[in-house]
Amino acid sequence: MPKLRLRRDFERRNNELPSFKDISRQADACFHVSSEGELEQCMVLVQDLLENSKLVEIVFTSDSVERRCLRLNEQFENLRVYRLALLNFPFFKFSDWVTAKKLYMCRYDFFSELMLYGARRDVEFYLLSGSLKNKEEKSGHLSFSKFSLYDFIYAASTKDVALFNKLGIKNVVEFEFRILQISKRLDLANSTLESRSQLDNYISLLKNRDPSTCLILGSAWPNEMEVFKNEKFIKSIINSEIFVSVAPHGLSDEFINSIIESIHKFAPNLPYQILKKGEEIIPGRVIINPVPGVLLESFSLFSHCFIGGGHGRSIHSVLEPYLAGAMIYCGPRTHRSTEYDFINDLGSENIRLVQELPSLFDKLGEYDRKKELTKRAKIIDNHRKKYKELLDKLIC
Template structure:
């Protein structure tokens, strides 16, 4: 199976290089990976002690960040290498202060794994959630290098638990310990005779609680909101934006303001969204020349500030679940005690089900349901506040994963 895997991974590498000529995101990854060994060899010496953190993309980075910060503080004399597989993680966090070097993970071939670990030789490796690469992990195990997996989440239909998943199962045993988000994941690992498991929960809860300790002040949002009821639509896609366009154009009210932060901030799509809204609309990129207090719609055509913007929300909508792109981060608004509206394709997101069950989140599948719940939340302040408080309670009830991980590491 490892022979077939290595053939497949080489074909994948060749395919990515071909597709890179036509896809900008894949091109970034291909070109970025080509620089990895040069960067490593010019940044790390044989005398350096190192830690290696690996994340598939941006979401996993945010998930691991509370642990990374604690380790950065503890291992002050170590160099930290942070690797990403996806450009959407690397390009946004390539200057992360928790790492001395941020790189793309090379393609998972035996040669690349050996070369990477010859240079880095980490005293501790942490993978977040998934992105299990057999050659890297098996090489770590052969060299008896300590590795753990945190915030892991497994499903019964994954390859690890199928008759053909031997190679991936073997890779899991490279981890000295796996911290899972839930009991189901622990049970599945036990079923393949992996026993070094702790159900610690999801580090994302600790991550979002850290946000409350930050300065979330954004003067331009305060000016725009002007003490009105404010709906923040985060990480939106066209299907969700269509609901907002119809709602706003049909329910124009001076008492209700909207901040829309699209997932895709390409200028042509931003301009198209703005043109469809029949009321005073301002773009973040043009805010210096506008009177924000007079605007009803504020479109955020930049990245990196959404978590702070949620602190100003009276109501939040989180995109991704009306289509097939996957629900975006609902914990970020939840920690601020905000009621949340999402689409109906949320079945792979246990936190969504939990908040729906508690009464702080509302799932909609059509424009009618969207309009009904948004109107109810906007007009009934008691209902709005009570619903939002249930989300904050949910976050508080699920904190503590980071402490368990750090205790295991004796930090």
């Protein structure tokens, strides 16, 4: 009951949110997102529309993305946001609020009220980052009926394009929108990192080391501290042969304490240090970095990146460190990650699976970082060119 009450109150806050109907205007596009990850998928398109003075609507389903949507709403006068009503329907109806005749949905969520609106003859209906990953066995007449409602689908990977084609959906092409958003942040990585005074000593140390001797555990979970259950690894850290930084998945005191407890459990003799403003970094220690909002930018300073989640529910974003130039290592739970498929399509040598956590150190290998950075810069450039070609179709 408490969860239902929270959901009800979440939706009732729609009373505070205006619609473009209130000023007799029609939006150029409406986006639906269910999470911050989905908002990231379409953010480059949302920003381009807003910055070109287009009227934009965002409807969101989860309170996990509420703060960011409301912040955008405060930033842009040409934006309206709305919480999708699941419990309070029909008292709050999406169709009573929306004005746009172009509706963009992202990835997986197919709420009937949105699908019915998108299926209208006077509405152009798009799916961004569409995927059939792990849905092959369920793909049949019902899936065809659902996906055939879209006027066009931008799939998350070439594998997904093939699966959609197999299903009988032909109006589909591969395009990873996140590449553009990630590349924008990487272009500003140095200035972003330098703006955080807590990172001064951290950045200085990394810039004075060979990146091939630097490893970051990104979006790391406590159970993944088992990577340190390797005496050769511990010795290399203590002797400063390798610099290791841990960027925890959660940044609360409770989560960071659980990371520390896990290090004690698996490697009781391994020294660590929590990064703090003004403190010198002591050589031979694992550095725990709790500074928020800089993980993507930090990847540019490391040649090796282990991404967390793969020994739990599923791996987190591997596309960010890949585009930053790192060799990627992750656990075997890749079943939900279209980014893993995207990178694998470009070459399986770019990403290495770590089945047993203590074996990570033994899997670290040499690679031509300069060559990889050039290759990945070309991927970004090609996506930018493709995006320019499809932008007119999407926003005209």
